[in-house]
Amino acid sequence: MDLLNTMLNWVAPPFTFVSMCMLLPPLYFYKLFLSFLSSLSPEDVAGKVVLITGASSGIGEFVAYEYARRGACLALAARRERGLREVADRCLEIGSPDAFVIAADVAKDEDCRRIVDSTITRFGRLDHLVNNAGITSVCTVEECHDITNLRPIMDINFWGAVYTTRYAIPHLRNSRGRIVVLSSVDSWLPLPRQSFYNASKAALLAMFETIRIEVWPDIKVTVVTPGPIESEFTQGKMISQEGDVKVDQEMRDVQIGMQPVETTVVCAREIVKGACRGERCVIVPGWYRVTHWLMTFCPEVVEWCYWLLYMTKPHGSPTEAWTKKLLDVTGARAVLYPSSISSTDIKTQ
DSSP states (O other): OHHHHHHHHHHHHHHHHHHHHHHHHHHHHHHHHHHHHHHHSOOOOTTOEEEEESTTSHHHHHHHHHHHHTTOEEEEEESOHHHHHHHHHHHHHTTOSOEEEEEOOTTSHHHHHHHHHHHHHHHSOOOEEEEOOOOOBOOOTTTOSOGGGGHHHHIIIIIHHHHHHHHHHHHHHHHTOEEEEEOOGGGTSOOTTOHHHHHHHHHHHHHHHHHHHHHTTTSEEEEEEEOSBTTTGGGTEEEOTTSOEEEOHHHHHHHHTTOOOBOHHHHHHHHHHHHHTTOSEEEESGGGHHHHHHHHHOHHHHHHHHHHHHOOSTTOOGGGSHHHHHHHHHTTHHHHSOGGGGOOOOOOO
């Protein structure tokens, strides 16, 4: 066995390189052709049933509006029933034939089952499942004295999507439907102070790339990897080291820094357009594709840049990081962040 692995160590890299040089051009031409065809005849979701988690605000809210404009029936789930009802009313105004709300916590398995069961009871079918619910934290592993306080990040971001998907799969098979899951560019970018969030999104990416194979061809999967998007996250809402939800806009500035924040409207439009066109993955903004290439070919450069920009001297304040200094000195916040992100009117839990 050792001899076989040694031989493969020598043979596999050049063989793979030559094979890729031969196969990639026709493969990408074929994918381009399919993409062109799908753009001409995207899926018509009018009258179809779409279930969206985390729909009371942010990306989930505007994804609901985008599906509503296309005439889809909506099941909207989140913990905040009042916010959900406002979103549902707006969806009805802009074109959804029916929109109802389910107050639930996706971190609880029984709530995820209830979300799916309520949708089927109401509509009798399910065509698209959008796993959007999520939360973040900002602290290093060393700073977190009790790591269990940050367990909700994995419970909501990862398990919430997995629970809901498991209960939805039989119904999606019947309709030959689609799963849309929101991961993040941070699933491959090692952004400091977001290790728990990054890990949850990387787990999502791995899980749903595997589920894609397991449920094909009956169910299709679209993985969305957004960069910084106008939302409660980019307004500074996060889980503290103590496990409480708080709003910290200074730490928001540290983490986002000079990165341009895409509007929720544009992000939602790209997500729904990508899902209806049958795309495997949607990256918003599209230029973040280059970060994947950088992490593949020169990870050391990315890590060094992150260390230089985000990390401070031992025991120094995170607000001393160059990301925030550059933002404050240049006044770029007004240009790079949508105006609503400066608001302190954050919805509470």
